[in-house]
Amino acid sequence: MDMSMGGSGTASDSGTSGPLSPDGVNFSDPDQASAFLSALLHDDELKVIGNAYARYFWYGIAVVVAIAAIFHWARILTLQMRLRAAARREEAPARPKGIMAKFFATVTAIAREVTYFDITPYRLPSKLRWFRIPPAGTMALLLSYLTFVLALEFTNNSVPGAQFWQARGVRAGWLAVAQMPLIILLVGRNNLFTLTTGVSFQSKAWTTYGLMKLEWSTDTCPPTGIAAFAFLLWMNLSTLAPFRFWSYEFFVWQHLITFFGFIVAVMFHLPSTALWSRIYIYIPIALYIVDRLLRWAWLAFSNKRRCRATMTKLNGDATKIVLRDTALKRWRPGSWVHLSLPGLGGFGWAQTHPATILSTPTSHGGDLVFILKGHKGFTKRIMESANDSTEALLPPTDPERAQTRAQTKVYRAVLNGPYGGHHQDFAAFDSVCLIAGSTGITFTLAVLQDLAERAANGGRKLPLRRVRFVWCVKEHDRAKWISNELTAAVAKLEQADIDVAIMIRATCDESLTEQNAEPMVCGCACDKSQGPCCCAAPPDEEDGDEKAGTEKPVSSSAEARSTAVVVAEKDPSLAASTRPILSSQNEVRLKRSWLPCADFCSGRPMLREILIELLEDADGESAVGVCGPVSMGAEVRRHVVRLSDERAIHKGTGAQGCYLHVESFS
Structure with a gap:
């Protein structure tokens, strides 16, 4: 690398080329130290290489997505062929027939055995019931992703001399920013994946000669990078189950605010000498804006009618919610929506809660039916505001409904969705x-x-x-x-x-419940090591039939x-x-x-x-x-x-x- 240094005792004479080295540099001389730091940060060639590996990252993502899409559509085609075979009254339509169908079924069965396995403990104390170890398939996916990113980071990335760590840092920065569009794409599809890439930072011995202080005082890269990392670290920590359970609404709002802070910090962190690197920030910003616009448009369409919500208390601290006169006419079984009830008071207008739709488009006359368990916060206010009588659930045309209409509480409801329901048929x-x-x-x-x-x-x-x-x-x-x-x-x-x-x-x-002190054998699968279970026990033979x-x-x-x-x-x-x-x-x-x-x-x-x-x-x-x-x-x-x-x-x-x-x- 060509390098020109002012003064005597430079790492190399002007016009010579070779690895950058701190040998012979007088770091007590501000001019020499500044010149060495400038040469160290000279990364024009490193930026070109980093940009290339950022593209390689997306090539790999495209290949994986293409392979997954092929298997996904092959699976959909298989299910559709079964439905058609059943319509033709063929025997055993759900059984694979033909060499290719059997081969695909065998590959699918092997993949399921590998990916379905879960080692999460069956029974945990009540305070640890949030604990979960991801299934083997999720673990394999994350490990494969991490291996892929690390391979891109360290492949052909051993620059000799003082720029050894600089080269790795530059490429790591490109790979990190290249993942931003992927994260936004996944969020836009409501798939909450946390993709964390950790690149260890190591320092060279010559940083103890005052270069660290000089770097922090002359370059905005370190403080802005640490700020971005702090936002990223907090976003990952705050997604852990205990924090989410503490207050779901607060979790959602702070997560959005933190993400915006992370984007701003990354924008300041990217160097002005590599403006084209910001394309990986502009793309996710554009994707996010488009996603928001589409959601707002769908939100306006879904709530173009004044949706009325009737809530009724159920035993077991649950609430049954029926939404009538909605604009939603089609959704898949198992879909869910974000439900908001502005009339509950407080911050009800700004609070939403995910709720799975119990009904189908034709099962309840087009009404949307939900059952929510009352815990705290939003769901607790719903339970406290619900009607005590089940007559509130009767349809408006029912004669009994007219008798209690004046006493029934009806709330304005706002829907955002439906989402989900992507399981196989x-x-x-x-x-x-x-x-x-x-x-x-x-x-x-x-x-x-x-x-x-x-x-x-x-x-x-x-x-x-x-x-x-x-x-x-x-x-x-x-x-x-x-x-x-x-x-x-x-x-x-x-x-x-x-x-x-x-x-x-x-x-x-x-x-x-058996009231005796000793646990009874009643055919249940309860763990009786902790004491008697809450299960029915066989009655005594003497008076059992009486x-x-x-x-x-x-x-x-x-x-x-x-x-x-x-x-x-x-x-x-x-x-x-x-x-x-x-x-x-x-x-x-x-x-x-x-x-x-x-x-x-x-x-x-x-x-x-x-x-x-x-x-x-x-x-x-x-x-x-x-x-x-x-x-x-x-x-x-x-x-x-x-x-x-x-x-x-x-x-x-x-x-x-x-x-x-x-x-x-x-």
Whole structure:
């Protein structure tokens, strides 16, 4: 590198070329120190190389996106072919046929076994239930991304001499700023990925001779870089679960403000000698503005009508919200919206909360239905402002509705969405199992209603043959939240000759809790190492049949039928179920008059047995949908992976594949 230094004792004479070296430089001489620093920061060639590697980064991203798109559209084509095959009444439409289809199914099964596995602990203390270890697929993706960025950073980047670390710093800066458009693109699609690149900073021994002070006093790069890094570090730390749970609304607002601060700091950090590097900032700014404009346009369209929200309290500190007269007419099952209720007072006009749509476009006459659990902040105010009577949920045309119209509280609602619902089409599978915990029922019930409506009203036969629906709640009575929806969905599925089984599992129902001090064996899957579980225990044989509504373990079909008759005669609202599906033979299964299509059991579900029954009887690919606590999703992931490995899916045994979609809340 050519370098001209003033004064004597320079690293090299004027006109000579070679690696920059501090040898012979008198750093006590301000002129020599300044000249050496100028030569050290001379990075014209380094900027060209860094810009090239920034382009290589985007070449790699384009290749990965292209490969993912090919597999995605191939999968969509496969599902569409299944639906068409079912419409033509072909046998086993969900089973792959042909060499290419079987090869694709084998590759998919292997990829699922690798990526589905989750090592998040099943049971954690209540204060640590937010803790989660990403699934193996997410970990592999992040590690691959990090490896790719590090390879771009260190490949052919060993500049000899004093500019060794300068070269690495310049290229790291280019790679860092090149990722900005990618982050904005991901945010614009509502995919919250945190992509963090860490490049260690090391200093050379000669920085102790006063160059550090000179650099900070003459160059804006260090302080602005540290400011940008501080913003970036805080954004990543504040996305951790404990901070989000502390105050979700505050988290959203501070995250947006911090991001804008990060953009400003990066703009100041980029050197004026490389203005073309700011293109990687202008592009994400433009993308963000376009995304905001599109969202505002859609927000205006979605709220062009005055949307009215009726809220009703439910048992279990939950609130059912019904939105009528909305402009939204189409959304996918499992979609969610940002819901705002300006009439709640306080900062209600500026607060939004994500809520999954329980209804489908045709299930409730076009109304949007939500169920929110009251915690604190926005959801707590919703619960406190809700109507006490369930008559508020009746449609406006209902005669009973007119009698209570004056007493019903109605709020103005603002919607932003819908978003999500990008899972695969559950109707294209042979067998489907939907598992929910608490208010995760909003996702699985939306999928169930969609399957029922398409099976009954679609005019085309579906590949779907069996549906298993499991809901875990603390008390059985909470099933009244959705009793009408479940009853209607089951009737439609049975009308279409689809085998359907509904199981409601109560994990802590006081009406069924064993009061004895010693834990009882009741067929549940509870961990009794901590003490008695909140599950139903078999009654004493002496007076078990003397009480109306007695719950008895069902060990055989004949005994079940006999028990059902006796119990039903004494209490029509409670009867033992004769169907062992989704439960073990030795546990109590009950029937409720207000939801006769479902079996009621106590204790946590035996997920492995449920999945075994689903997969062994499948005549094609199965699908499992889960929405609930993090631990539930992790447990299902592990069972699916282990069963896939044990059964050697698509590896010559004839066992069919299993698709898994997990959505979790905290």
